[in-house]
Amino acid sequence: MFTINTLSRLFFTIAFVICAFSLYGQENPLLEDYVLTSDNMNAGYAEKMDRLTKSFKHTKYKSEQVLLRAVFNKTHREFLKWYTPQADFHELFQSGRYDCLTATALYSMVLAELGFSYTIYETNYHIFLTVHSKEGDFLFEATDPVNGFIADPKEIKVRIAEYLNPTSPDTRKLYLNYAFELFQKVEPEKLTGLLFFNRAVKAYNSQNIMQAVQYLEKASVIYYSPRIDSFCPLLSEVCLSSQLDEAVKSELVSRLARLKADKAITISIR
Known part of the structure; x- marks a missing residue:
């Protein structure tokens, strides 16, 4: 599948990126993986992630729900500026362009760093995650900056049903049409x-x-x-x-x- 020269270049790139992230920011395995999918790599990404997660760690919250709402809102406010279908991962950090996949990847890194358990779901036309806490489950809808943090169990079920059967014709135009119904869990890596x-x-x-x-x-x-x-x-x-x-x-x-x-x-x- 890959030639020896191609593999050599790939291994060199991986080594370079891992070294850069170790030197210029807190090591984040998921970030190291995700950034390899982009042509534009910058050690400053790790520093931005480190500052974001530390802001949550150094603040006291009266409940996990309040903390998770803050995670959703602040992350969205600082990184997710413009929804752009099929945005590349590095655009999160450089221009604020994102789609449901790159935004979910971003949230997964923050939640992992804060020690939360979460589940990522893949459907035909969407990627989203639910966070698990002692106070219940919460849904992160990355493409909805205003009402994307969902705590009500009934509303979570409604949202998931909408993901499985999107009614907007624009949604189907933007993506490949599949001959199957996809709804499955995806590991962060x-x-x-x-x-x-x-x-x-x-x-x-x-x-x-x-x-x-x-x-x-x-x-x-x-x-x-x-x-x-x-x-x-x-x-x-x-x-x-x-x-x-x-x-x-x-x-x-x-x-x-x-x-x-x-x-x-x-x-x-x-």
Whole structure:
């Protein structure tokens, strides 16, 4: 899947980023993973995260609900400025552009640093999380800065039902249409795979087929979401009808076929 030179460059990049984050900010494993999905890397990201989490640690709150509401509101106010579909992770720190995936990744880092247990959910068109505390569960809807912190259990159920059956036609236009109904838990470290998947879709929308395949390969190594099974045939079809050299087309289609083959082998071994 990757050449020796490609792997060497990847390992060098990983080593450089980890070193940078260790030197210039509090070490944050999730941040180190997520930032690798972006082309733009900056050690200052860790410093910003460190300042944010310390502001919560150094303040007394009368209840966990009050603390979590403060986490939702302050994080949104300081980082999440403009909702932008398929925003890249680094844009959180540089321009304040975000989507549901990158914002959920951001909240997951803050909550992990504060010691909260939480669950991330993936649906066909959305990513969100619920936080678990002694006072109950709370839903973080990152795309709603005003009413996105939800404490009422009934309202949480209503929101989740809306995620599973979005009524807005704009929602479906922005994303790939899938032939399955997806609602499953995602481990925080697996969000890296979804971030790479988003970059693959973004490259596809920009008609950069080669880059789309590269990002899809990276995504599949980390987290083989059902999305990949739906995207591979579409990407192969577009590749074959493109103006790329025939040899390049053949190579890319073969690489896409191997993604599904490798997944089948993994399943059989398990």
